[in-house]
Every structure is written in structure tokens, then in C-alpha cells.
Amino acid sequence: MTQKLAFVVSNLFKLKSSRPVLRLTTLLLLFGTTLLLSSAVMAEDQQRSVTGRIVDNTGQALPGVNILEKGTINGAISDVDGKFTLNVASSSSVLVFSFVGYTTQEVTVGTQTTINVTLGESATALNEIVVVGYGTQQKRAISGSVSNVTEKNFNAGITRTAADFIQGKVAGLTITTSTGDVTAEQSMRLRGTSSLTGSSEPFVVIDGVPGLSLNSVAPQDIESISVLKDASAAAIYGSRSASGVILITTKKGVQNRTTVDYNVYGAIDIVSNKPDVLTAAEYRKWASDNSVDISVFDKGANTSWFDEIMRTGITQNHDLSISGAGTNNSYRVSVSYLDQEGVVMDNYQKRLNTRFSVNQKALKDRLDLNISGGLNQRDYQATTTYNFVLAYNVVPTIPVKYEDGTWWDSDEYDQGNPVRNMTYNQAPRKTGQLFVNGKATLKILNGLTAGVNFYKERSSYDAGNYSDSRTRQGRASNGTASRSSSTGDKNLLETTINYSRRFDRHDLNLLGGYSYEDYKDQSAFAQNRYFVTNLFGFNNLGAGEQLLTGDVSSGASMNKLISFFGRVNYSFADRYIISAAVRRDGSSKFGPNNKWGTFPSVSAAWRIIDEPFMESITGVVDELKLRVGYGVSGNQSGLAPYQSLALYGTSGLYWDNGAWHTAYAVSQNPNPDLKWESTSMFNVGLDFSLFDARINGTIEYYNKLTTDLLYNYPVPVPPYLYSTIAANVGSMENKGLELTLSGDILRKSNLRWTMTVNAAHNENKIVSLSNEEFTTSVIKTGSAWVRGGSTNTTHIIQEGYQVGQFFGPECLGIDDDGKYIINDMIDGIAGFTVADYTYIGKAQPLLTYGISNNISYKNLELSFFIRGVLGNDVLNFSKMSYANLQWLPGANVLSTALTMGLKQSPFYNSFYIEDGSFARLDNLTLAYSLLPKDMLGISRIRFYATTHNLITLTKYKGVDPEVSMSGLDPGIEGREYYPKSRSYILGVNVTF
């Protein structure tokens, strides 16, 4: 029987008719981003009930499998035991079984009343349902460049946001953790930097709601993350999509049974590498070796200032979700709490996320309603990084406290007690977010549906700061307290209409939509100083005794985005796929002369594997698809509201006959032509699968050109009022190659080792910084400030060079006198001048890569993940700042100062530019799953242990080679760098 069924199933599968598949796609488009949740009876006669159970190759039940009666919207979802029940129209009905990561199967019902199915894991993932802009598609039908990461491939361990889940997993998406501060968000770059002013962060869409922050969804609620990499996939999001789009889909309830999922983990964090400054013994030895009198500074203590401000961070996390579904409805409710301590004393965050989602069908299943919402709150405190400067600088022979319990402190330049500062000063932050999202989709006629998506959000931010009068920061003002708060309101309304039809071998899908979005922000700030007591902190500003001008302020701003969009997907014989989309965006932030922008895109795919001539090599080549796309997308993140307008702003106070009054002055050079940055991208990709799907991969090449780069370009004063004007001028290019390969190294019945490698190369180049109206030769940027060197810059933005080009003197070494040997012949004339500055390093890597390994043996699973970069430079700013004997004995130095031999004042030059290549064993996880038969109804228990940031291989000599890659001065380990930690995590996941 099993054999026979397998035969039937495999024969059916060979038909490879994608008609139901496309139906499914259409339906999924209609129903937003979720899988169809309930079954319904559409047919009037011959109705019959079918039941069954779905298992995987190992015989384990598969919950959540989507079962659909082909050609209808009638369907069901398997429960926790893999079981399902579905009423079908007739014996000729065909059931389609699909599940993310598994091969889709079709079974004709015939006379069967029980249909048991074994779904094979789909190595090629061709039938994966992938969320794309305003809909979903099967991976095989996608013609743009889309990467999809689902729950089973997410990074394990401490996850603050979705970025932690996919760090290093997607070729071309560089996620950088630039600091050890637990409150800091990772920076994301997709296919390079493409803006001078605005953010190059990808645009985030959560459950179809555009423009949200990653913080607004708890990681545990995420089911899958799609990354729209090229313009042909992303341009449907118009003027905000030039840096790529990240689509997040949250989990939904599954049918027939209530599922409770509880996940708990605890972690400890230990600093992985801290700066190597002189110890007290080394400091005293230096003094005696050099006959320096340190009696003023040697108080007999042996203090390691970094140890004093650091600690072992403790983290706990609890996730609880309850989900379930009936025949016409489903729900999921979740609560997630994360309490995380940084390895620096004053650094922590506590985060609570709650979310609910309810689905209901009505009007005989023609109407699908979804209401979801949630509450997110975060309490956190970022480290005051200036205390690192003190920890570097204060000599180790000074105690934190004297024996009588009084604190040591100093007002000398860059001296002071960091422990005292961290003990008394406070800077906590509170954020809150409340949102509700309603969706309705209505099936009007066969193939024609209409949808509404409505979203309302209120977010709040509240910051308190108190600089205690006992600390360096608060001493001058006898305590300074401030509070600031802001409230943001976001409203969104989108309507879509969708038509989907298959005629013979032609498959057509049409989408049209309108979107309205507005955002309003209001803020207030107040501060006061001179407090008689420190007891109030920032909780009683009125008690301060010196309220000055500018101590109270408030403001408000708004912006609005209105869009029309449409898309056509057409495929012939499932082999020739073409898709075209257009979006027209109007933004209030654009200047009056450029209110509306149009963003078109087109892409095509050819499934070569389905050509008759490929049949002979089936088994060697299992998948071959060529994709080509071109599109234009925009970026308006660099545009603040009101920049195009001529405005008066307040301009200080003036004295008039015994009283102060507020002055107003023109606040900017208005530019009525201001608009979005425009990125046109060409993308070509090849998807392949070889040797019985043992090796799967994708190779992609892209070329993107960003024009109308926003920047505050220099203009002459006079005639302009200000020396810069926000304008759209320059252009920039990013070209690159991406490779993703995954394969089974071992594939036995009990043992499986899957490895996925992704690698990306991107080449960034400034093409131009000028147009007819504005001319800029170079932009020198990035502060190379070391004590006594305020006018230096680190980077240059120049035509023909990358963003991240280090520019400065070239150092050939240090001579016997302890002076830099500077190459002064760059300009051909002896003598070192600014004309000898040259190109001394590149912050952008040649290659970014990630290697995931997953080894499973029965219920045991080991995964490890290595990521890294190759061929980039990092400016070791700490070495430049602190490896300098000149500051001794009044200030401490890095140990390397004793050996490197520098005796002159440090300044920025290539001596401090180091190879930043690194490979990091970022994640190592061992997990064991128990599937108890009957233990209090518990269906699954999973234990796991993870370590983060275990080993880093690098030639870089500073604290950590992974540094901020944001802005125009990437690749610097700053002088206030927060060292990263290594985490050890133990967790349990229980499902019942």
C-alpha cells in the first residue's frame, strides 16, 4: 500500500503542473502574508471528508503543512500530530500538500478517505513560499533576486532583533555588530553603501506594513525573513527601497489544536578582549627604568580600570506563545521578555514584546479578516563611552577609592574616575510602541480579490539624564538633570486589487494598489542644573536653581507618503516568467518642483531545467534557472522634513532694553528641487541544483548606479545664506558578485551534515560629485582627532574612489629618534605638506562570507557558524590615541607604546591602518530534542547550549576588527570603543 501510494504520488509529482501552485500563489497574495488557515466547504454535492497524517522522511509528524484542494480556496493545515481533516468536493479533487522546506505533493482523492503522506525535505527549496512585496510567490516562480531565511536556519542564541537571526546568512547582506553595547542596533548594508547622507539601511516591512523598525517585532514571533535584493524585486516599495527591502513574516496559529510554546534561556557574557594598558607593575617599572618621579601619581594602588568598570553580564529570556485554530478562525498570542546586561557596569536592556493575531473567515469564506496588534516596550541604558577614555587614561597606581572610602577624582584633561561616573550618573531610556493592524481580503469573483490593510501605531521615547554633582560630568554645574520625550504617530492605509487567471499554459497575475502613509512626531525637552541634593536624579527638574535659555524646548514635524503601484506577473508554460512593476510615490518631503517620482522595474526568468533538452541530464542537473532584472528604486531616508522650504527658525536671544527676546533667522538654504536618490540596478542570477539536489546554489551579478545623491553640497556664501545646500547632485556605483552554495556533506538516514556557504564581493565607487549647478571636488570626512590634532580628517570621498577610502600621510615606519618616517615625496617635492596626503587604505572588504554547518544525528543537532570579511582595512584609533609615551606619567598608555618606540605627538597616518580581515566562529550550538510520548501532554522538549563569538582569527592588533561600517567614515575602532563579549547560553524549548 505504501509502495503503491508512493508510486502514485511520485507519478503525480512528475506532472509538475503548477496550475494549483499558481492558484496557491494567488490566494496567498490575497490573504496577505499568511498561509490559509481554515477549511471551508464550497461545493454543494458529492461532498466527502478526507483525513490523514503527514510525516517527514524520518516518520516524524509535520505540523503546519498546508493542504489545499486544488483550484479552490478550500484547505486545511495539519495539527501538531501532523493530522488533518478536509471536506472535498468530489473524488476527482486533487489535494496539494505544501510546507516550507519540503517538496510539494499532489494526491488525487479518488475513493480514499484516508490519505497519509510522507513529505520529502526539499533541498532545492523550490516550492518554498516566499514572501515578496505585496504578496507571496513560490520560489520557482520568482524572477527577481530574493533570499529567504526561515526559522530553521535562523542563528541561535541571544537575539535582540531579526538582524541577529540572519547575520551572515544572506549573501550581499552585511550585518555588522560594531560594539559590545547591548542596546546598540546592528547596522545592515545590502549590496554596498548607496547614499552619502541618508541611511543605507534596508527598508523593513513587517507583515505587509512598510517602514517599521526591527525592534517592533520579537524575534520569537518571526517565521521567515525575505530579503529583496535587486531593484526588480524591491522597486514595488518605490522611493524607500534603494537599499533593499527586508520582509518579515510573523507566525500564525495552526489548526485543530492549541499549542503552547515556551522558550527560556539564560546567558552569561564575558568580555572577549579588552585593551592592554599598562598594569601598575609595568607602570612603576617604566618609571624606575626611566628615572621618572611618579610620587604624585603613585597612591600605592594596583587598579585595572577596565576591570573596575566591567562585569559578567547576565541575561535571561522568556518567550511564551499560545496558538490555535478552528475551522474558520485562528489565533496566536505571544509574550516575550528579554533582560540583558552588558559587560560594562552601566549597560543594560529589558525588553517586553507582546503580540496577538486573530484570523476570521466570513461571507462563506470569501472574506478573510485579520486583526493583529501588540505592545512593545524597552527599558535600556547605553554606556557613556567617555568612561572608556578615562579607563584608558587614568594611571593604574591610583585607587578607585581611598582607604577612607572617599573617591579619587580629577579635573585634568581626560582624567577622572569612570567607576564613580558609572555609579552615580544615570541615562535610562524608555520606549514604547502600541500598534494595531487590520487586514481584510475579499474574493469578489473567481480570481479577483480586493484587500485593505490598515495600520496605526503610537510610539514613545522617554529619556532621563542625570549628571551627579559628585562626578566629573556634573561637578561644574552642581548636578545637571534633563528629560526628553517624544511621541510618534504612524498611520497607514493600503488598498489592493488582485486578479489571477490561468488560460491554457498562460499564467497571469495582476496587482494594483494605493497606499497612504503619514507620520507625525512631537517632542519636548527640559533640563536644569544646580541641585541642592542628588536625591532627585532627573525626577524633579523644578528643584534645580539655574534654568537657562534653551533649557526648555519642544518641536513637532510631519511627513506624508502617497503611492500608487501595480505589477504584472506572466508566465508561459511555467518556463518563461516575466514580471513588471511600477510605483509612483509622492512625498511631502520632496521639494515643490519634484513632488512625485516613478519607480519602474522589470524582470524575467527562464527555467531551463524544464526545457525538453534538459531531460537527459536529470539527476545531474535538477534545477537550472536564469534570472535577469532591471529596476529603478529610490531612497529618501536622507531627507528630513522641511528641507525644501524657506523657513525662519529661532536664533538665540537678543538684549532689548533690559530684557531678552527671541531672535529669528532664516534657517537653511531652501531647495525646491529636492527629491529622492535614484538607484537603477541590473541583476542577473543563476539558480542551480546538482547531483540529486546534493548541491544547490545561486550565483548573482549586479550593477547598481545611484544618481541624484543627496548631500549638503558646498555653495558660495555669498550669494547663498549658508555654505551648504541639501541637493541631489552626485552619483555612485556598486557592482558585485554573490554566491550561495549549500549541500549535504553527509546524507544518511540518521546522520546529516548540511553546509551552506555564502560569499559576496562588492565594489563601491563614487562616479561623480558635481553637476551643472553644484561642483564638489572632494569631501574630506571623519574626525582623526587625537589630543592636539583637531583639524585632521580620516576619509576622503572622491570621484573614482570608494566610500571608506582612508586618506592621509603615508608612514613608512618609525625611525630611531621615535619619529614617523613619512613619505614626503608623494607630490614629488621634498618636505612633508598636505600635498603628500595619499590613499592609505580601504574600509570596504573585498569579500564578505558566512559558513553555516548543521550536523544532525537522530535527536541531536550540532551547528556552527563562521562569518568574516577579507581584504579590508581598519583604523586602529585607540592605538593612535593611547599608544603614546608623551602622556606618561600623568596618563596611562597602551603597553604597545613601550615597544613601538614612538616619541613624537601622534597624528593620523597609515601606521595605524591595519588589515581588518577576520574569521569568527560566531555561533556554536548543540541541541537535543525529546519527543515524549505521553508526558503531561508535552509534545516536544528541546535543550540547547550556544556560545557566541567564541574564536576570532585576525591579524588586527586592536580590540576587535569588526567595527562600524556606517556613514562616510567606516572602518574605525574609535577611541571610545566598547569591547565585545563572548556569550554562553543555555536554553530549553517546550511545546505542548
Place this chain on the structure above:
Amino acid sequence: MKKLTLYLALIMLMGFLTVGCTDLEEEVYSQLPMDSYGTTASEVNSLVAPIYTRLRDFNCVGSPAPKENCTDMSVTPTRRGGDWWDGGAYKEMTLGMWRPQTSAAINIYNTSYSRITNFNQIIYLIENSPAITDKVPYLSQVRAARAQRYIELIDCYGNVPLVTDFTDLTKPSTKTRAEVYNWVLSELNDIKDVIRSDVSASSYGKFTKGSVYFMLAKMYLNAEVWNPAGGPKWQECIDACDVIMSLPYSLEVNWKDQFSANNENSKEAILVAVNSISSSFPARGYTLHYLDPKALGLPGSANNGICAMTDYVKSFDPDDKRYLGSFLIGPMLDPATGLVIKTAHGRDLNHYVDITIKYAIDADGWGQVEQEDGARCNKWEYKKGATAMENDCAIYRLADVYLMKAECLVRLGTDNVEATRLVNELRKRAFTDPAKLKTSVTLDDIRLERRFELAWENWGRQDMIRFGTFLNPIPGWRTLPLPEFRLLFPIPQTAIDANPNLTQNPGY
């Protein structure tokens, strides 16, 4: 049929929502659209006000003090360890090596034009405002403020563009120093007798007749330098000074009073930048050592920058109240212990008049000096316990008028008795001993008296150029005389890059 109706209704609802709005106007909340503000007199007042808030640009002893750091009066030395090296910016100023990129040499240019374009816009606003019927009182003040900036430009850069029309966005070209000089002269003559003339609480901190005549006096005083073709204008300068002296200004009896923390309404002040704790006088932060505030009873720290040059300090008569009244000299004591404070180099915090280059000496003779070296500015009172300096800064004051008139009298050789009397009026309050008064004055006496009276007040460069001493070597710093082209600062390279119609001054 019923179903169909329902669906149609739903479609229509969605269609209705779809039509939505397409209005993309920006609503402005916390700023003011230019076309809707400035219609009433009080609104116009607030828009004219930047000419006064911007007077703080003239606060003395800032960083980089370009008009003094290029002379033998003050220096911002590189401190041991490298503080204030700043890419050699201060070395270039002191050693006479400034370039079109040297921030200290070019920042007056940038600031001046930023203000001039702002003031042109205010003039445009007043001229076109139906709310203001009597435009003269407004216009005369703004034109005075604009003329003041052009005088700065004539003085420092000579040949500069002359822009007066806010609406003209063409890139201007360079005018000769003489052209700009003559334009400023005619502007001042236009407004000198229509601008308010009162000296009162309500005119404090405002441009008045006194300020305009003061500017005229400076124009005439430097006429030989700024507009050589027109010849010297000593008598015209005297006439302008006489007008000012006929106004109800008077010298402070106690010289130091006008520099106190609460010096508002000093009758010696002609034009004042009014400061407050929130918009404070910056001297303290720039000149004091990190630990001086501790000794002086001031909260906070400071930055250990500018100090006075040795020979200049030594040229003062120690009996002159203006000596210790201008300079902070000697050991700084910890008020808690009574002991001398120690620096981070383990040395006594003792402000020696001598500034000794000791470390990291380069080929030009520049190097590092001890943290504590050099006399610090002590002219404006450091009020104990005050978070910041609220001392007002007199940009123009009566003592200068006395000295200008005395100088012209000596130069003309007409009335040395009156010149001596004017100088002695100032010396009387500087010395207790009447023997220190002059019986007659030479031109060099006037030159020196200006240096004693106007220490730190930013007249150093202009005076030295007029007296022909600016290019001279500075013992211990500059060994050779400077070439003549350094009598003008260079036009900033950034300005030339942004506007190719500009011409760089010769020599740069």
C-alpha cells in the same frame, strides 16, 4: 443577487478609500514659513535681531583669535604632549605661514559673509514689508551691522566681493579693496545722522550714532592702508571722534569695572556684545589651564589654549593696573590645601611669563612648551562660582576713541597738548602714581599705549599694520621679517572652490 449587491458595496467602499488624498503639502509646526512671518512690527523686530545675536562673533579671546595670534601679542603654543597642535594651525599663525586652508586665517571671511547674506535678507525683508512704514530706523541699524562686517573684510582680506542684494543668486566676483572701502564709507555717511543717537538703557547693545561714527573713525584712521589712493584722512578721523565724544559716553573711573561680570550699562561702551550665562563670553575656556578653575573658584575645567607673548607682557609697567588686570601670572594654589596645584606632568601649575619651547622642536623652531607656561588672559572678571562668563564684551569703547584722536593729532602734529591730555586721561586711572603721566606724547607712545589699554581686544593686527610693525620679526618665534603679501589674509580655498569668480590675494 443579494450577494452581488454586497460585493459591489464592498468594492465601492474600497474604491472610496483608494481615491484617498493626494495632498502633499508640508505642515510646519516649530519653524516659520518665510512668506507668512514678518508682517507685524514685533515680528520684524525679531527678524532684525540676528544683527545683535551675531555681535557675539566679536567676543574677544576666542579660538583661534586670528587678529592677535598673528602678532607679537598672543600665541596658542603647542603644549607638552601635543595639545593645541591641531595640524599646525596655530604654528602657522604665529610663524607667519598661514595658507588659504588655515582655519584661523580664513574664519573671519566665512563668518563675515554668512552674516552679510543674512543681513541682506533682513534688509530685503524690511524694504518689502508693508507692516513697516517708517523703514529708516530699522534699515539704518542693519546697514550699520553690514558695514561693520565689510570693514572686517577690508581690514583682513582687502579684495572681496561686494554683495548687497539678497535676491541675486549669481556668483559674485572680487572687487578691489578701494571699491569696497568707498562703498562702506558711503553707507556709513548715509546712515550716520539718521540712526538713533541716544545713549541709554534701551540703546545698550544696539547700533547707534556712536557706533557708526566709531566705524567712520576707524575707516579714516586706516584710510592710508585701506585706500592709499585717497590719501590719509587724519582730520576726518578727529572729526568723527569729536562727534562721539560729544555724545554722553564717559570713561569708567575705575578701569577694571567695565570688564566685570556685571558690566552692563557701562558708559564707556559704545557697541557691546551682550552675553549671558547661556550665551557666554568664551575667554575662560580658551585661556585657562585645565586646573586653573580649581584655583580661581570656578566650576568645571578649561582648555589651556591662548596665552600672551612674553615680550609683550614684559613691556608693561608692573605698576600699571592694566598689567595684572590683563594677565594671570604666577603659581595657582589649591584653595583647600593652600599648596600649588600639580599638573598631569607632575609639575607646579605656575603661569610663567616666559614661554619656553622644550620638546619635539621642528625645523621651523616650533615645538612643545610646558602646560603651565605663559600669562593667561585675566582682563574680564572670572566671577567665583559662575558656570560661565556673562561679562558683556565692548566691541567699541570710548578709550579707543581717545587714542584714535590722540594718534591723529600727533600724526598731524597739530595739538600735542590735547593728544597728551587724552592719553593721560587713560593713564590717570591706570596708575596711582601721577609721575607716570606723560608730559608729551610721540607716535610710539600712542602705539604702546594702545597695546597697554587694548590688550586682548583684537586691535593688534590692524594697529601693527598701520604703525608698520606687523611684518617685523618676533624674537623667539619669527626670525625673519614677513613678506609684504602677508598684510592681507588669503581668501579661503573653500570659497574659491565654490565660486570660481573669486580672485585669490597675491602671494597665496
